[in-house]
Amino acid sequence: MITIIGSGRVGSSAAAIIGIMKLDNKILLVDIVKGLPQGEALDLNHMSSILGLDVEYMGSNDYRDMEGSDLVIVTAGLARKPGMTREQLLEANAKIVSEIGREIRKYAKDSVVILTTNPLDAMTYVMWKATGFPRERVIGFSGVLDAGRLAYYAAKKLGVSPSSILPIVLGQHGESMFPVPSKSFIHGVPLTRLLTEEQIREVTEETVKAGAKITELRGFSSNWAPGAGLAVMAEAVKRDTRRSLIASVVLQGEYGVRDIPVEVPIVLGRSGVVKVLEVELTPGELQSFMQSVEAVKKLVSSIPPNLL
Incomplete structure (x- = not known):
């Protein structure tokens, strides 16, 4: 199973393309916003039906549901606004990534983690420390x-x-x-x-x-x-x-x-x-x-x- 944490624009775009590429038949979307991952999953399931894909999307507000995932993609975090640099996001997103990293360590301890949260390189460091995973399994997308x-x-x-x-x-x-x-x-x-x-x-x-x-x-x-x-x-x-x-x-x-x-x-x-x-x-x-x-x-x- 592939888990995508964060059901905003990047997470949903990734979920759609991953499903179209048939990389896994189960894709879980996790987000702290009630109803958001469930709604995205339902819409994506309708997409799968239209395209004839044997891919099931699931939505959850509970990190425990990612148990057993071999790949976790993290897109959660505050997004940049016009005029804002990636660096200005540092402390707020470090807190988010640190919390998510501890949940991944608890429920998907054998997974490979790819994250997009900005400022990307610094957040990769936070995730590496929070999970305790070897560097080979914590990868910053950029x-x-x-x-x-x-x-x-x-x-x-x-x-x-x-x-x-x-x-x-x-x-x-x-x-x-x-x-x-x-x-x-x-x-x-x-x-x-x-x-x-x-x-x-x-x-x-x-x-x-x-x-x-x-x-x-x-x-x-x-x-x-x-x-x-x-x-x-x-x-x-x-x-x-x-x-x-x-x-x-x-x-x-x-x-x-x-x-x-x-x-x-x-x-x-x-x-x-x-x-x-x-x-x-x-x-x-x-x-x-x-x-x-x-x-x-x-x-x-x-x-x-x-x-x-």
């Missing part, structure tokens, strides 16, 4: 989204399909993220050889500011792209595809970083993170990456100790 955005903006300038681009984004999921065009390829050719310096600057800026732009335009943060990215990660876990993708994980010596979660390339499978891949960076790129890591360290150090 890199699939950031890499997808980089591929989209670069593809628009190049006139190619985004699927032709293998994008790399490292570091923090936030204003200090580090897109790496020199390590993002189209069949072995780096974007730095295909785009001008001005185009590279534009693509990088558009990638970093994409989330804020969506929030500015429609008044709330993105949900369809995160839902799709979560489904891609869920597929890697449920089908053990061992797919390489970008995600936020607690590093344990890789890139010279320890006990801090940041976006890096990983191989993802049924047990969680199978391997962390280390991209060879130039001295200048490594400096930019470490600046992004420092931004995450600063956030982690600001988390109240009672929430860890």
Whole structure:
């Protein structure tokens, strides 16, 4: 069974796409708001009926119902409002994530956990501490989204399909993220050889500011792209595809970083993170990456100790 904690826009979008992909025949939505997960589940069951899917959605306000889940996706938390940075959400969402992490440890102790709550990397750290799980089973969703955005903006300038681009984004999921065009390829050719310096600057800026732009335009943060990215990660876990993708994980010596979660390339499978891949960076790129890591360290150090 797949459990999705949080029945807002991202959780519901992920639930719909995961069901359409038939990754499990039972999907549980959990939320503290009475009636919300039950209503979403009923609507999604009607979707399943129309599409001819053998997928049953269930809604609950009780964490105990996730017992036995092998994959738990956490989308709960306060969402960004226009003009708000991910970092401003820190303390409020740390409390939410810490409470959820303890419930997961109690009722889904063997699960792989993927979370989207912002500020993402710091919340991955809180979840890692709250569950007590090995770092391989606590994964922050962000890199699939950031890499997808980089591929989209670069593809628009190049006139190619985004699927032709293998994008790399490292570091923090936030204003200090580090897109790496020199390590993002189209069949072995780096974007730095295909785009001008001005185009590279534009693509990088558009990638970093994409989330804020969506929030500015429609008044709330993105949900369809995160839902799709979560489904891609869920597929890697449920089908053990061992797919390489970008995600936020607690590093344990890789890139010279320890006990801090940041976006890096990983191989993802049924047990969680199978391997962390280390991209060879130039001295200048490594400096930019470490600046992004420092931004995450600063956030982690600001988390109240009672929430860890």
